[in-house]
Amino acid sequence: MSTGEYKSARQQGFLLCRHCHSLHSLEQQHQRCDVCQTPLHSRMEHTLQRSWAFLIASVICFFPANLLPIMTFKSFGSGAPSTIMSGIIELFSKGFWGIGLVVLVASIVIPCLKIIGMLTLLLSLKFHWRTSARQKTWLYRGVEWVGRWSMLDIFVIAVLVALVQLGSLASISPGHGATAFAAVVILTMLSALNFDTRLIWDKYAPTDTQHHDT
Amino acid sequence: MTPENTSATDAVIKQHRGPSFVWILPLIAALIAAWLAWQSYQDAGITIEVQFESAEGLEAxxxxxxxxxxxxxxxxxxxxxxxxxxVTAIIEMASEAEPLLHENTRFWLVKPQVSLSGVRGLETLLSGYYIGIQPGDGEDRRDFIADSEPPPSSKDKPGLYLTLSSDSAASVYRGSKLFYRDIQVGEVIDVKLGDDQQQVLIDLYVESKHSQLINGGTRFWNASGISIKADLPKLDIKFDSLASIVAGGIGFYTPADGGELDPDKILPLYSDYEAAEDGVTVAVQFPARTPLSEGTKVVSQEIVIGRVQKLEFNNDLTSQTAHLLIDPRAKPLLRAGSQFWLPKPDFDITQIGQLFDGNAIQLQPGPGIPLFRFVALNTPPSKRPGIPGLDIRIIADQLGSLDFGSPVLYRQVPVGEVRGYELIEQGNKVLIHATIAKEHSALLKSNSRFWNISGVQVDAGLDGVKLDTGSLTSVIKGGISFFTPDIKDKQDAAPNQQFRLYKDFDTASQQGRLLYSNQAGKLQIRLVSEQLGSVKSGSPVLYRQLPVGKVHAYRLGDDGKNVEVQVLIDKAYRHLVTSKSRFWNASGIHAKLDLSGLTLQTESIDTIVRGGIAFDNKPGNSKAAKFNQQFTLYPNKQEGLYDALAINISFPPGNTLEPGAELRFQGLKMGRVDSVRLLDASGKTEARVIIDQQAEFLAREGSRFWIASSQISLSGIKNPEALLSGNYIVASAGKNLKAPRQTRFKGIDNAPAVSLPGLNVTLTSPELDSVETGSPVYYRGLKVGQITGFELGEDLQSVEIYANIQPKYSKLVKADSRFWNLSGISADFGLFSGLEIETTTLDTLVSGGIAFDSPARSGSAGPQPRFRLLKNAP
Incomplete structure (x- = not known):
């Protein structure tokens, strides 16, 4: 990929509506889109800062999400709260490899990947790593795509809690871990949402005089 | 954030300074995380280590x-x-549990336990095992060794905690209950050896609401299990509640004046109830051979008041001294004059407990000063203490099976008892002491009569075999019953009045003449009979098969020939007995067997077995029967009710008759043969026949009697019913029904010629040929009459045959009529004419017959026409 021979839309006096992808002239900056009334920005302001904030919050929440029990299953009054990891281990030890793998991927791997992916993007912008902008774009798309699967656990718990309320026979109650986990998922999504991919490309623009957020 | 530009050209780009407010999010997340971390640190609690023998039931x-x-x-x-x-369990204790963890804190595993004393830890079946903890004192500690069983429960429940000491812990263990009158009031919380390793110390917990049951004098005893003391005279099985049998238990007795309880004092645990209950010790000297043993009961008025505690032989070996432990409450009974004795062992169904207990020493309290040494009587005193009431004396010839305590019954209700007996009048009589209970003493009058109801009176009736006894008790123990005859001036019996003991009710009541007052309303009548039959006391008296009374008694009449039966008619039916009443013996079965079948007749099924008397009233004016009126008891209904006539008929030899054979007139039964006797050597017999009243015309002059027996001949069977029922007598009445009465008759050989309506014709013939009685008489082949009889003519040369022509055909007989014999076959054999066989009817071929014809012009025959019987048809 050549990095020095293209002009960004801004350089050419255009800006793109982020929502409906209709093309506007740069003069319409801060106005609303003719098509969908979305505020038009050539570059989103403070996006990096917000993305960072959400990401850091999600990292903080990631620890209680995995350390605290996400739910307590009680049958005949006995039962212990289980964390995500202990549930996965139990599934594996009982031979449910498939389900265990799905839960592992959805609950551990994907949040981790999202966090690491976002971290990579933000750090590369922060420290101006000379890495392929195209790969970073792919990375961002991957993070965004994979995010939709990460709420799987929360759905499962929500359904189970609603269904398994059999009094003293068996009951399931959600734990704080579930809340934290949901927070992780939502925060990473927000972090990804607030990241303006156009910033990746800005530094390759040869005459970039525009400001960008730190 | 960024202020909107007013114009696109001179936009003032302001750099946003300071962090975005979005940073508040990581801050909140950090705060929450910090709070969670703090909380988990708080929850982390204290980690301790407890060592268990095994990890059974433990789960991380x-x-x-x-x-x-x-x-x-x-x-x-x-x-x-x-x-x-x-195994070591690493336990995370809640931080609040920190004060529990000391040096003497006990841990143990609680498992479900099903034992005799109950079910414990049932909840662990569902919730899983858990670890119990009992806090202790001492320094703080974090590693423990678990106990294998729960420690004794801590003495922190409200209630009373006591310690007992015992020689052995015999089936008392932790959890054993403390019973007071079989109510659980506490439990054993620990059983352990005392410090000296000699005593067993039992820690006892008494529930607070029951703790007032215990005072300083409380004596505890081991109520565990079944205690069996087996000695020869007794098997002492003693146990408290079932719960105490299986789980063991402790009972106690608290005297009222026990004093203050010192909870710290160690109280003794006695081995049994008696050991706990001390009483008054009494020494009684018994003869050496008295079968006593330790534990033999002492009884006064049927109440156990003590036991033999110790036995020892005296130095002279002729007596033994029994040390009795008497209930303190029975202390007032121990006085000078009190008598002790041991009744002779006997088998007594009513006191089967004695089989196990052995005999009990009896105590009869005396009136004197308190005394604690006695000499026992050799034999029971003749008058034992009995029930309070009216004392009477009864003189008897024999004691029978009467004994101490035999009941005195009135209408089979025990109203008193025999208290003793002794021989009087140099051993000729037995004097029985009896007491009638106070509430029943009014039943006894000065004229009451006693009889012995000992033993069994078997009365087999239709309703089964009836054991007629006062009660089961009286079967075995004997008994005396009494009744009071119903006389007007009854006086209450005096105390110690003397009565006579009769051997049974019949004797006592003089065969029922002296009766209970409730029988006074009954009508008593007398029936005189030659024979008693199967009538006996209790047989019913029936009126139209309804029982209206009973045979009460019977005896031989004063003349020694007749039996006099006393009958009691119930009050409601006494009007039925009138001067016109006729009584007959309804006993047994009347069976009648004839062609119509077998007929059994009896007044009632009851009378078959028990006999019975029936009566009915003849029509006509009658007066009510008087008391003790005399009636005749007829042997059967006919004689009784219908003034039956008895006639004597002498019969020629040949046909036999049996008693019971019927007398028939025109085919109807009109009497029966009562008896048959032989008159002479030829075989002549005389039958005594009872004739029903309606057939009294037969007992008059002119009547004729003959014996009908079945005859089988070619012409058929005559009198077929006689084949089954035997021969019977046929009677024919004389012409004059007002003829003088006659009771002696001479029977005839054969049936006389019957004078039938129509024309009677006398035929004379040299021979009878095959003509028989009943042979038909034909006119032009039509039967118009029959042969009614035949006899040898007076000249002895011819036979006179009597024929009867039916009335509508009587005109056919004219003065010139010709009669001929049709009997047999007439065969003509001619050389040219061949064989010609002629017979009129097939009937005449066998039974014979007579035919006649009459010329057209002829005068009518006379009233008694005579003809000659031709041998052949003219």
Whole structure:
């Protein structure tokens, strides 16, 4: 990929509506889109800062999400709260490899990947790593795509809690871990949402005089 | 954030300074995380290590530590000890449980236990095992060794805690109950050896609401299990509540004046009830051979008041001294004059307990000063203490099976008892002491009569065999019954009045003449009979098969020939008996067998077995029967009711008759043969026949009697019913029904010629040929009459045959009529004419017959026409 021979839309006096992808002239900056009334920005302001904030919050929440029990299953009054990891281990030890793998991927791997992916993007912008902008774009798309699967656990718990309320026979109650986990998922999504991919490309623009957020 | 530009050209780009407010999010997340971390640190609690013998029932992350049912910790991890002799549970205790963890704190595993004393830890079946904890004192500690069984419960429940000491812990163990009158009032919380290793110390907990039952004088005894003391005279099985049998238990007795209780004092646990209950000790000297043993009961008025505690032989070996332990409450009974004796062992169904208990020493209290040494009587006193009431004396010839305590019955209700007996009048009589209970003493009058009801009176009736006894008791123990005859001036019996004991009710009541007052309303009548038959006392008296009374008694009449039966007619039916009443013996079965079948007749089924008397009233004016009126008892209904006539008929030899054979007139039964006797050597017999009243015309002059027997001949069977029922007598009445009465008749050989309506014709013939009685008489082949009889003519040269022509055909006989014999076959054999066989009818071929014809012009025959019988047809 050549990095020095293209002009960004801004350089050419255009800006793109982020929502409906209709093309506007740069003069319409801060106005609303003719098509969908979305505020038009050539570059989103403070996006990096917000993305960072959400990401850091999600990292903080990631620890209680995995350390605290996400739910307590009680049958005949006995039962212990289980964390995500202990549930996965139990599934594996009982031979449910498939389900265990799905839960592992959805609950551990994907949040981790999202966090690491976002971290990579933000750090590369922060420290101006000379890495392929195209790969970073792919990375961002991957993070965004994979995010939709990460709420799987929360759905499962929500359904189970609603269904398994059999009094003293068996009951399931959600734990704080579930809340934290949901927070992780939502925060990473927000972090990804607030990241303006156009910033990746800005530094390759040869005459970039525009400001960008730190 | 960025202020909107007013114009696109001179936009003032302001750099946003300071952090975005979005940074508040990580801050909040950090705060929450910090709070969670703090909380988990708080929850982390105290980690302790407890060593168990095995990890059975222990589960990491699940098994909890419960203190008074409150979860206070969880096993986090289980680890095998390095010496392989146990497991260590790493338990995370809640931080609030910190004060529990001291040096003497006990841990144990609670498992479900099903034992005789109950079910414990049932909740663990569902919730899983848990670890119990009992806090102790001492320094703080974090590693413990679990007990193998629950420690004794701590003495922290409200209530009374006592310690008992015992020689052995015989079936008393932790959890054994403390019973007071079979109510659980506490339990044993620990059983352990005392410090000197000699005594067993039993820690006892008494519930607070029952703690007032215990005072300083309380004596505890071991109520565990079944205690069996087997000695020859007694098998002493003693146990408290069932719960105490299986679980063991402790009972106690608290005297009223026990004094203050010192909870710290160690109280003794006695081995049994008697050991706990001390009483008054009495020494009684018995003859050496008296079968006493330790534990033999002492009884006064049927109440156990003590036991033989110790036996010892005296120096002279002729007596033994029994040390009795008497209930303190019975102390007033021990006075000078009190009598002790041991009744002779006997089998007594009513006191079967004695089989197990052995005999009990009897005590009869005396009136004197308190005394504690006695000499026992050799034999029971003749008058024992009995029930309070009216004392009477009864003189008897024999004692029978009467004994002490035999009941005195009135209408089979025990109203008193025999209290003793002795021989009087140089051994000729037995004097029986009896007492009628106070509430029944009014039943006894000065004229009451006693009889012995001992033994069994068997009365077999239709309703089964009836054992007629006063009660089961009286079968075995004997008994006396009495009744009071119903006389007007009855006086109450005086105390110690003397009565006579009759041997049975019949004797006592003089065969029922002296009766209970409730029988006074009954009508008593007398029936005189030649024979008693199967009538006996209790046989019913029936009126139209309805029982209206009973045979009460019977006796031989004063003349020695007749039997006099006393009958009691119930009050409601006494009007039925009138001067016109006729009584007959309804006993047995009347069976009648004839062609119509077998007929059984009896007044009632009851009378078949028990006999009975029936009566009915003849029509006509009658007066009510008087008391003790005399009636005749007829042997059967006919004679009784219908003034039956008896006639005597002498019969020629040949045909036999049997008693019971019928007398028939025109085919109807009109009487029966009562008896048959032989008159002479030829075989002549005389039958006594009872004739029903309606057929009294037969007992008049002119009547004729003959014996009908069945005859089988070619012409048929005559009198077929006689084949089955035997021969019977046929009677024919004389012409004059007002003829003088006659009771002696001479029977005839054969049936006389019957004078039938129509024309009677006399035929004379030299021979009878095959003509028989009943042979037909034909006119032009039509039967118009029959042969009614035949006899040898007076000249002895011819036979006179009597024929009867039916009335409508009588005109056919004219003065010139010709009669001929049709009997047999007439065969003509001619050389040219061949054989010609002629017979009129097939009937005449066998039974014979007579035919006649009459010329057209002829005068009518006379009233008694005579003709000659031709041998052949003219």
């Amino acid at each position: 992350e699940k098994t909890k530590v419960l203190f008074r049912g409150l979860p206070s910790g969880t096993i986090k991890q289980l680890r095998l000890n390095e010496d392989l002799k146990g």
